[in-house]
Amino acid sequence: MPHRAVVIGAGLAGMLAAAALSATVDEVVVVERDDLPDGPDHRKGLPQGRHAHLLMPGGLAAMEELIPGVSVRGALLAAGAHEVPLGSGMLALTPEGWLRRWRDGGPRMVTCSRALLDWLVRDLVRERAGVRIVQGRVLGLAGSGERVRGVRVETDGGHEEFTADLVVEAGGRGSRITAWLAELGVPDVREKTVDAGLVNATRLYRTPAGAEDFPLTVVQANPYVSRPGRSGMVLPIEGGRWMVSLAGTRGGEPPADPEGFLRYTLDLPHPIVGRLISGAEPLGEVHVSRSTKNTRRYLERVRRWPEGLVVLGDAVATFNPAYGQGMSVAAQGAVGLLRELERGGVGAPGLARRVQRRAARAVEAAWASAVGQDIWFPDVRGGRPGLGDRLITRYSRRLTGSATSSHEAAKVLWDVTSLRTGPTRLLRPDAVLAALTGPLLPPLSGPPMTPAERKILAELDRTGGELAGKA
Ligand SMILES: Cc1cc2nc3c(=O)[nH]c(=O)nc-3n(C[C@H](O)[C@H](O)[C@H](O)COP(=O)(O)OP(=O)(O)OC[C@H]3O[C@@H](n4cnc5c(N)ncnc54)[C@H](O)[C@@H]3O)c2cc1C
Structure with a gap:
């Protein structure tokens, strides 16, 4: 009998799950409530798409594995995305100081708009055998607490039930999975939220002529100074644009008005972001988002997990976006699904539970790193540092401090932040x-720019004498 799977949501987790399924399942129906654009355009159901999205090498590798036969990287670069070597392509101020830049650039992340990434992945997956996208809103699951057998959908034509051998819930951070499970008599889903009150504000700029190769520039938030975290980033994206994203934790939120936006960048621990954009042409308004908590559903711990249901992506866990992990974790979760399908096919007993455990492993590392830092911000809700956290933080701060001036330490950090290896990498002897x-060298007193980059910055800077002595 032909096998059918239903995927809820045509975001990244949903489309990558569809790619995994298409290798073994005859028909994959992706149900999406949004009207999907035909090009790389923003859409309503993806509000975070207005903000900076870094695709880490570990996430890209997972996508390449899920969509074999095509180079996702090649397609992104051909569409105007940028590739940024973590070791040489960034000016980054960390809580422990400016990172040096190395001739060995290390792993490369990809930067582009979220709209471009989603559209491209959606198109590549839609071409795969058996995959189709249907517009509709999923209202709940069909079946029982022992086995999920499909979904209840509201479409233009009314209400329908789509039956399936496997349902993948990839409805994102607003997922109603806990309520849907409770309706089937599966009530015991434990959830945890750690909320630093993060607000993101983003504005697009035209990349100034001559600044096309200027490094990605980031001033990170410092969780260790008992003050609200404030950060800013200038990210090159397709179409000759800079995406400038600011983020502040409770008490340090960035504003939505253009003057306040610029002022905020100039008041960061270093004003480089403000100096760069003071002479750049803005393209459109400032967009603000507020729903950026760390939230985790411990689905893998549910005592009796139903057959036929898998939950992936933000529906399992969301993270403070400053650490650039969500999309990569979603992709790694979909690889977990692929592995289990390869082992026993869609009908294998216990498949859903095993996929959920694999997804939890991908979540665990990202969760530890995001929450491990967020708990130090003032007024954080849902978590506070314990003895273990203090020890881990001391160690990781020391390693970051070393990475400002030691190539060996920098390589360890690249391995972990690129999500190519798990956090146990931090405990290997070299780390x-x-x-x-x-640190092997004295700290840098400012961003490690080349003479050409200094010249670009000086030419763009319209802040005048106001910053004398600050930069
Ligand atoms: C401000 C911000 C910045 C971020 N920056 C980064 C970054 O730099 N790097 C990174 O890796 N991650 C980043 N993330 C995280 C990233 O956006 C998410 O991890 C990623 O979108 C997860 O994909 P998803 O498919 O699970 O969910 P989504 O992308 O949210 O997709 C869910 C889809 O499901 C659909 N849907 C929902 N409910 C239903 C329903 N009932 N019926 C039908 N369809 C439904 C929605 O319309 C949507 O299309 C950031 C997040 C935020 C908020």
């Missing part, structure tokens, strides 16, 4: 040695 040794 421990680098952390114990500490």
